[in-house]
Amino acid sequence: MIRSFLTVSTGTLASRMLGFARDAMVAALLGAGPVADAFLVAFQLVNVVRRLLTEGALNNALVPAWLAVKETKGPAAASAFAGRVLGTISTALIVITVAACVSMSVIISALAPGFAEATQDLAVDYARLMLPYLAFAGPATVTMALLNAQGRFALTAFAPLLFNGALIAVMVLVFLKGGDALDAALALAATIGLAGLLQLLILILRSRGDRLATPLRVTIDSEMRGFLAKAIPGMVAGAGPQLLIVAGAIIASGSPSAVSWLYFANRLIELPLGIVGVAVGAVLVPELARAVHTEDSSATTHAQSRGLELAVGLALPATLGLMALSTPVVQLLFQHGAFSSTDTAGTSSALVWLALGLPAQVLIKALSPAFFARGDTTTPLWATLKGLAVAIALAIVLGQLFGIRGIAAAIALGAWSSALDLIRKGLAAFGFSIDPAARRRLSRIVAAALAMGGLLWLSAPAVLNAGGNETGLMHFVLVAALISAGIAVYGLCLALFGVLRWREAIHALRQSGT
Numbered sequence: 001m002i003r004s005f006l007t008v009s010t011g012t013l014a015s016r017m018l019g020f021a022r023d024a025m026v027a028a029l030l031g032a033g034p035v036a037d038a039f040l041v042a043f044q045l046v047n048v049v050r051r052l053l054t055e056g057a058l059n060n061a062l063v064p065a066w067l068a069v070k071e072t073k074g075p076a077a078a079s080a081f082a083g084r085v086l087g088t089i090s091t092a093l094i095v096i097t098v099a100a101c102v103s104m105s106v107i108i109s110a111l112a113p114g115f116a117e118a119t120q121d122l123a124v125d126y127a128r129l130m131l132p133y134l135a136f137a138g139p140a141t142v143t144m145a146l147l148n149a150q151g152r153f154a155l156t157a158f159a160p161l162l163f164n165g166a167l168i169a170v171m172v173l174v175f176l177k178g179g180d181a182l183d184a185a186l187a188l189a190a191t192i193g194l195a196g197l198l199q200l201l202i203l204i205l206r207s208r209g210d211r212l213a214t215p216l217r218v219t220i221d222s223e224m225r226g227f228l229a230k231a232i233p234g235m236v237a238g239a240g241p242q243l244l245i246v247a248g249a250i251i252a253s254g255s256p257s258a259v260s261w262l263y264f265a266n267r268l269i270e271l272p273l274g275i276v277g278v279a280v281g282a283v284l285v286p287e288l289a290r291a292v293h294t295e296d297s298s299a300t301t302h303a304q305s306r307g308l309e310l311a312v313g314l315a316l317p318a319t320l321g322l323m324a325l326s327t328p329v330v331q332l333l334f335q336h337g338a339f340s341s342t343d344t345a346g347t348s349s350a351l352v353w354l355a356l357g358l359p360a361q362v363l364i365k366a367l368s369p370a371f372f373a374r375g376d377t378t379t380p381l382w383a384t385l386k387g388l389a390v391a392i393a394l395a396i397v398l399g400q401l402f403g404i405r406g407i408a409a410a411i412a413l414g415a416w417s418s419a420l421d422l423i424r425k426g427l428a429a430f431g432f433s434i435d436p437a438a439r440r441r442l443s444r445i446v447a448a449a450l451a452m453g454g455l456l457w458l459s460a461p462a463v464l465n466a467g468g469n470e471t472g473l474m475h476f477v478l479v480a481a482l483i484s485a486g487i488a489v490y491g492l493c494l495a496l497f498g499v500l501r502w503r504e505a506i507h508a509l510r511q512s513g514t
Helices: 002-030 034-053 057-073 075-102 104-111 117-130 132-149 154-158 161-177 181-207 222-238 240-252 258-293 297-324 326-334 341-355 358-372 378-402 404-429 436-466 473-496 502-512
Strands: none
Touching: 002 034, 002 161, 002 181, 002 258, 002 326, 034 104, 034 117, 034 132, 034 181, 034 222, 034 240, 034 258, 057 075, 057 132, 057 222, 075 104, 075 132, 075 222, 104 117, 104 240, 117 181, 132 181, 161 181, 222 240, 222 358, 222 378, 240 258, 240 358, 240 378, 240 404, 258 297, 258 326, 258 341, 258 358, 258 404, 297 326, 297 341, 297 358, 297 436, 297 473, 326 341, 326 473, 341 404, 358 378, 358 404, 378 404, 436 473
8 A cells, every 4th residue: 555655646746846837837927916816716616626526536436436346246347337437427527618618707706706807807718718628637537546446556646747747838838938927828728728638648548458448328327326426425525625725715806916825825735735635545545445345344444544644644744844934935936927025925824824724634635535435425525515614704704804814724724624523423433443553653743743843943044044035046955955854854753753664664665666
């Protein structure tokens, strides 16, 4: 399981790093004004639907269902079931894409009620250009989920790189051409619409001889209705973090540049969340599904224990690191071109409060598979909806009192509401069991993360002031040194506390490369 986790995490990390390069270029081209707000609202709309399908959401529902059919009826029946899922979801997404295109003005008005009319018109145009992506994302995601169910993680882990790669290539051309923000936003929106096609084509070419989903059919029979009844709630629950950001953006749309600040701050949250969330969804769900289907309680406990350790072990130091280094990291990544120091201040302020919700969001990613593996997708759905309600209610109040900081804090509290609800219902329904090793290591992981966070909090101001708070090469070197020092201290503490043995870590890394 560690090998698979590392494979998926490596692919996700590579995609996230390209995503940072993409967003740094977006910030430099568009800044944080009306054009950026319009583009990012449209992008968030497409991104939420993309996250509903990709990054583990549809995977969480399809993998257990496919494994159940294969184990009870055989490989041919599983392939036929996958063919019906692929045909039905692809057709449904085409219909949804057309309907969304027609009604996009109403959708944008609901998502950004505070926008001026000109900004809303721009958002509508950008969103319509992006919509074709959705029609391609459905079949691509079904194919990736089927590969994950068979333990083939490498292709699905690295296929999303094409999305960010295509956007970066277009922005390089825009930079060379010297286009303004309006031209850049139009070119990016059109590229997003085609990026899904590139991803789908590579998956088809690499798996065309595997007969993963044949014959291809569109049907709404009883088996498909049962699958969709479980899949749709699970997909919504899997996109909880993105839905929270959309809820915050609705409230923030009345303040100039606030939508952009919230978006760029959330992009930093998505790095650790994506690494843990995608890997947990792609690796932990199949492991738990197999253990639950075979009624192997020891395997279930082992999978839950390792998943929780990995989630907490990555999320907690990331939270403390982002809080301690919020301003220098935002300066390093985004303060270029049209993105000003005022935008850095607003983004870093939002980041500090959003980071407080990161452990909760990772806990949701780690706990939800226990429900998904048992065929229960409604419990995570209701937890997500309750968190959204909490976030919206608090954002209205806290946004009036504290601006972007209040909205970000409301999003974090909404995430904690969902996480605590999952914990409570899981304990009542079947009990979360972790082994003694996990109980021993988790407290030591927390102690190691606190040691790292304390070091960064105390040393960052002195180190950056010594370098004169520059924004060029020296700033990059200092921030990189702080991050490297934090990672080194965290790893050393894990080793000293007996959580991580170097031989085991090196062995797992070597296995991931074979």
